[in-house]
Amino acid sequence: MTRLAARLIRRRWARLLFLSACLAAGSAFLAAGDILLAALGGAVASRARDILGADLELSSARPFGPAVDAALAGLTAGGARATSVTAFSTMLSAEGPAGVPRLASVRAVEPGYPLRGTVDTEPPGAIARLFTGDACLLDAAAARQHGAKPGSRVRLGALTLTVAGVVTRESGRTLNRFQLAPRVYMARALVERSGLARFGARIKHERLIALPPSREPESAARAAAAGLEARLADPYLSVTAFSDAEPTTRQALGRLTNYFTMVSLVTFLLGAGAMASGLAAFLDEELETAAVLRCLGLTGPQTRSLYRTLCLFVGLQAGVLGALGGWALAAAALAFLRRGFGLELPASAGLDPRAAAEAVLLAAACAWAVSEAKVRALAGVPPLEVLRERAERLPPTPRGTAALLAAAAAAVYAYVLWKTSSADTARWFTAAVTGTSAALTLGCLASLRAVAAAARRPGLPLAVRLGLISLARRPARSLPFLFTLAAGFGLLGALDLVRHSLAKELAAGRAAERPELFLVDVQRAQLDAVRGLARRWGRGEPAFAPLIRARLAAVNGVAPARRPVDGLGQEGRARQRMLLREFNLTYADALNPSETLRAGAFWGPGEQAGLASLEEGFAKRTGLKLGDRLVFDVQGRPVSAVVASLRAVDWLAMRPNFFVVLPTAVLEKAPQHHIGSLTVRDPVRSAASTASEAALPRDSARSDAFRRALAEAAPNVSVIDAGEALDQVSEVLAVLLAALKGLAWFCVAVGLLVLAGALALGSRERRADAALLRALGAGTRLLVGADSTAFAAAGLSTFVLGAGAAYGLGALLAARLDVAFAPDAPGLAALLASALLLPPAVGLGASAPAYRAAPLETLRREE
Incomplete structure (x- = not known):
């Protein structure tokens, strides 16, 4: 059985590769999300001490009392090192009447800071000069903002400070795009003289602790943090171990990955639908082969096992391709995060075995699920019915389809819940996918009925009538690519409408009457x-x-x-x-x-x-x-x-x-x-x-x-x-939405792939139809005109359905983001104009071999 399956795979490799490619795109994006999150999580974990600047951090909005001093004295007696930091925001300006005060984030430190990690400066070692006079360090953004360089003078509160250097890199910063204000370093001894540490000022007091060397530093830090929390029991005091440091980075990267996971899951589901329709067409064409094998002695269970193996091979191949593609996409995503969000983590995207195994298992399970009912139907068709040409297609499997749809909804909910740890997100996403899929399916069926009705209108040119009939009379072939294209363009349009709504709302925040x-x-x-x-x-x-x-x-x-x-x-x-x-x-x-x-x-x-x-x-x-x-x-x-x-x-x-x-x-x-x-x-x-x-x-x-x-x-x-904060938000959202739109274009590409694949899988039937029309006197111009009409009708249906899906999904996403939905009809029409052009271009290109086929040889089935 294995040798027979291998022979069939070798003979059908091109079609099986196409079916795998339908699913591999979505699988690649899902794998990329896992690889990216693992790489970033590992980088954050490996540099957690450097990010925090210590093993432990005690922080409070209130000055520390004697209880904290006593607790830290016990740690330092055991070999720990400690230092104090005072952090606050204030206005910084260049010295002189022309200096304009701007917001700055100040960290007032003591000698020895940081206990872990580094603060690199230009000139090198300038941080030591903070403690030899009235000096400060500016990060690169603050230096540009005030036109400062080493030796310049700046004002901070009641102080006039000399810029000792410019910070070129600091371990504690990971996402530079999310910094509200540029950073300034100064000596902690200068805080009182600045006049800024008065009652009511928003000051954060920190104590950083470096623990003695340990074989398990993470466990030691968590144990020390738990001990301090239990001993101090102060609700105004926060104790953080380095393994729990930088929650903002973790949360931001986690949310970002979750967004891409959900959009990637849409791509995966569209690919799964495309693969399901492709496998159904493939198994239809295998009826004759299966009947011959049955006549040669293969039993029904053996036939079922043979074709189940072929379908599992399609899934495994898709998973392997997806894992490799995800590896490449994760590397590109890291470059995107560094350029678009100022990520400063030394993360590298390796081929994560867990993510690869997940991609392979998920794709294999999907291939088995979408094909099992059809495989059972194939094994149950009597060979004599096929050889007598009484069974040209597999019988419908309504129970199997219903069970598959129910299982798919449950699987989507479970997967999103697993990835996001949010039942609310899982419910919302599953409901959105289910509702949109149902609406698009009904819309596609209504569109095909409208095409069939239009074909019956009197007075139509023959080419137009033939084209409309060919699109409407094969709903099993037309429905998958119409659905996939409409979903892809709908997602693309929805993201653009959300972008327009966000831009309009942010513009309202900059309106002349707004503070x-x-x-x-x-x-x-x-x-x-x-x-x-x-x-x-x-x-x-x-x-x-x-x-x-x-x-x-x-x-x-x-x-x-x-x-x-x-x-x-x-x-x-x-x-x-x-x-x-x-x-x-x-x-x-x-x-x-x-x-x-x-x-x-x-x-x-x-x-x-x-x-x-x-x-x-x-x-x-x-x-x-x-x-x-x-x-x-x-x-x-x-x-x-x-x-x-x-x-x-x-x-x-x-x-x-x-x-x-x-x-x-x-x-x-x-x-x-x-x-x-x-x-x-x-x-x-x-x-x-x-x-x-x-x-x-x-x-x-x-x-x-x-x-x-x-x-x-x-x-x-x-x-x-x-206004500057809104500009920053706008810039970040623009980068994020551009990336999401890139994913949406992949959904469109999957739809075009389904269209090309449907034509390729039905190439024998299309050549036979073309040969029959040629035998009846039709020329190439008539055939091309008929196909042009069919694909133009498909493009128009895609445009209408995609626009409707874009409005529905856009309104849903805007409500989810708590943004006033502001549709932009002209912009949406311009964006979706490609829906009118791409189906005819791809369809005619894929149909070209049918125009060149010799009618006589085709009808004799000699080709």
């Missing part, structure tokens, strides 16, 4: 002066809101507990992070213009009761609801509140908005500082339309003057340019 600058850390005593400056230099009334830091101490009488993340899904991890984080509370007695009440009732002025209003997205992520009793720890004092309402917030209104709002009377006396937003634009920019704003300079002379005046009056106040 462009945020002010942070305005102390209560500074509020009137800062408000006066904002009114003088700004346009319109600035918006200010108080900010009070707190911890959530209890929900309905139960304190939030930290649970091991290994046992939590994506939603559970997100909920735990949200509940255990430090909260920014505010107080107000009325909704601001960017808020809309969704549920419950908002209180009025003078409310004394402990009530709370939650932003609806925050409430959904945390699982909080109306009527829940919350207790906040505000500077050691409990503040109780009952959730009374839920609000929707327009975050792009660029106003001070918060997840949690309480009545004024409840929080007014709590320690606080203020944040604000305002518009500072020159008259030309303010009058500019949204479309032309992007071409105008954001940092006008008026904005620069305001920053200088603010730095003189309140040097501790930080200014965040929301």
Whole structure:
């Protein structure tokens, strides 16, 4: 049986390779995601100590107390090394009246920093000069921003510092594209002199610890972290082992990989559908061969085993090709991450055995699943029926098809749940795939019926009538490539509509009436002066809101507990992070213009009761609801509140908005500082339309003057340019969506491959049809005209179905991303115009051999 299977594989290798290629593209993208994630995870793990700069990190928004000093003294007595770091954001400017203050992220360090990893500078070794005078180091972005170089002078708070060098590389940075502000290093001894370490300032205090050498450093670090957490038991204190460092990088890369995994899974599913239709056509053509083998002594079970082996070979071949293709794609994706997202990890994409095995097993299982019912049907057809030409095709298998579709939906759900650890994502994706597939299938069937109806209209030219009939009378051949092409173009159009919606929403954030600058850390005593400056230099009334830091101490009488993340899904991890984080509370007695009440009732002025209003997205992520009793720890004092309402917030209104709002009377006396937003634009920019704003300079002379005046009056106040942040977000999203559109084009390519394959697999039937028409007097022009009509009708159907799928998927994705859906009909039509051209081009090219075939020899089956 094995030798017979090998002979059939050698004789049918071209067709089997085509069937494998249908699935290999999707398999390659899935394997690439696994290889990429493994490479990045390994790189993060191998450099985790360097990323953290130590083995352990203790961090808090409050200064460390004696308990922390005592705990660290015990570690240092055992051979550990420790150093302190103070981190905060403030304004940095070049010395002199022309210097414009800009936001900078400051790390104030002690000698010996970093305990792990390196900070490379130009000139080399410049970090040692931080501790010999009033000096600082700037990263390359800060140096470019202020036109600084070694020897330049810059102002930071009350200090004037000399630039000792420029940081060229630092171990702790991995995704440079996601840095909000450039980094500055200075000596920790200068923090007090800077005047920035006052009450209410947003300062992060860190203690970094390097443990003694150990055979298992990861276990030692985790054990030490667990011991410190148990001993200190401080909710305001975070203890991080190096193995858990850089959660932002892990989360960002994980989300990025999840997006590509889901789009790759769509490609895989389209390829699986293409392979299923191809295998069905292949097994139809094998009826005669199977009948002859049965007559020569092969039993039904042996026939089933033979063709099951062939189908499994198709899957295994697709898996091997997919694993090799995934290896190459992962290497390209790493280059993309380095160029598009500023990734600075020494990761290399090796051929991961686990990912390769997964690709092979997944492809083999898919090939078996889509062919098993047809293989059983092939083995059950009586040979005599085939030889008497009473059975030209395999009988339909409705039960097998229904079971296959149900199993496919369950498999998609299980796979997405496994990859993303999110039941919500798995449900949403499975529902989207199932619903879209059903809608496209119905649309394709309706399209074929419409083509058949059009073919019956009187007065049509013969070529047109023949073309329409040929497309409509073979739904088993036409349906797969119509479905795949429509799905590919639909996904492509949906991503473009989401891109347009995001661009429109981000443009609204830059609109002339929207605030462009945020002010942070305005102390209560500074509020009137800062408000006066904002009114003088700004346009319109600035918006200010108080900010009070707190911890959530209890929900309905139960304190939030930290649970091991290994046992939590994506939603559970997100909920735990949200509940255990430090909260920014505010107080107000009325909704601001960017808020809309969704549920419950908002209180009025003078409310004394402990009530709370939650932003609806925050409430959904945390699982909080109306009527829940919350207790906040505000500077050691409990503040109780009952959730009374839920609000929707327009975050792009660029106003001070918060997840949690309480009545004024409840929080007014709590320690606080203020944040604000305002518009500072020159008259030309303010009058500019949204479309032309992007071409105008954001940092006008008026904005620069305001920053200088603010730095003189309140040097501790930080200014965040929301426009620059939106530009950064736009750039990152543009890169991401471009990559996703590349995947969508692969879906289109799979559809074209299915079209070409359907024509190739049915080449004998097409040559016979062409020969019969030639024998009846048809010329090559008539044949080409008929096929041109058929493929043009297929292109038009693809365009219409793809546009409908694009609108549906685009609206669904926009809702998932919480973006206002803004369809762009002209742009979508231009993008999908290729759907009208590609099917005729590919179809006519694949049909060319049928035009050249000799009619007599074809009809005699001598070819």
